[in-house]
Amino acid sequence: MNVKIIVRGKTKGTLLVSKNPINFLGGIDKKTGLVRDKNHDLFGKNLANKVLVFPFGVGSSVGAYTIYSLKYNKCAPLAMICLKADITTASGCAISNIPLVVAQKQDYESLRDGQQVSLDAVSGKLL
């Protein structure tokens, strides 16, 4: 499928699909990548080295630093795929060099947890 590129890069990996939006500051442990918000559908899962699929980021603007910290602590997602990229996620990925793309609604909804994908966020293709 074709995707809109927000932050460039290429990667291959397993999809981790979140139904809920993500508040990176409160919801994710920046030292491990674990989802620690008990009310989140990914509670207990780890974002590290996954291609993270989520609708958009919510809540604190400092979530951008959480994304940067995940990268610094070597537990960041390989890439992120959003339905609507928000400013906090976009700026966090831009500083951290984490590829970020936006998928169209129909394509986005076809993405399944555990699927193996190859993301080319230079030419805008997700296979």
Add this chain to the structure above:
Amino acid sequence: MELTKDEEAALDGKHGETLALAYRVLVAIGDATGSDKLIPIEWAHLSGVNYNTIGDAGEEFLSRLSKDAKFKVKTTVNPMGFDFDTVSKYDLDDKFIQKQQGIRKSYEKMGAIPSFSCIPYQIFELPKKGTHVSFAESNAAIYANSISGLKTNKEGAFSALASAITGKSPCSDLRDEKNREPNLTIQMKVKNRDELTYGMLGYFAGKVAGNSVAISGAKNLDMRNCKSLCAGLGTSGRCGMFTLEGAGEKIDFDDKEMQKVRDELETSESGDIITLGSPQLGLDEISDLVVMLKGKSFKKRCMIFCPRAIREQIKNLGYAKKIERAGAELLYDCCICLTPLIDKSNVDAVITNSVKGAYYLRTSNGVDVNLKSLSQIVNEETK
């Protein structure tokens, strides 16, 4: 996005790596939000000051950045982790204090005004209506758009930082007049109202709203209720503005919906300590509190968070003495959210009237939360 020749050159690194990085961030946001150009902004308010929130990664990043970055426009900053004047009274490790000092120095070196406050709209003179600013603190962005007549998106920590360095922001979302019109109305149906109900209303609205939302049935919001609404709204969603005129589809916020929010955020029926001040309290709210506390004293430890800008006034007006006589502690430069002064090793549960505070106390500090309105706190937790 269309860039000017000068902006292109900066993006390509012709004016140094720092500016190139700032423009890369702005271009990514511009692409994410469908902007076609950058526009000037007059004021940036930065988040990412508390060591607890940005960690070693953030501290090192800012230290590197401050070697050659200079803020181009007026830049104010969010609260840090603690108050340097009183930190010795708390059991905080030296590493935290040293790292926090490093972060403070980096921001000051780049030219930030050391405001350490999440309520810039209450302590600074505001520019004229319609002025573009870049506020990262979510309650402040929502207040600026909804009440002060300024224009900002709900910025990220790095987007506001890039705006501070370049004096620019992508012209998208709430910077564009047509996106400021809400297409969803939340009808406030709860009869008994206080700042806690408005905070829960905001938290509920944030989950369902897009960029802008209408709140009906909430006329004559006072400062306390309004700040609580802004903070709740900023915590749960991506919404950056509200209006008080109805529009579009309507959803009721009634007692049943409010109970659902309470069930999500509240994890305890009581607490060991009381916290007030997320967002930080301004002078009017301190003055109200002094009146409410007349002849009373807290049965439990109570921490009250304020901006340093009002410290002298609180002292000179005699408020500080009265609050301390009632057994509460006044803390400046910091706030409830992610303060290292509240930790699960010494606190089990916290009583607060802040929905935003409740969310971060539970998820980040790992303590339980008991929600009570300010008047309930004064009635039930003082003698």
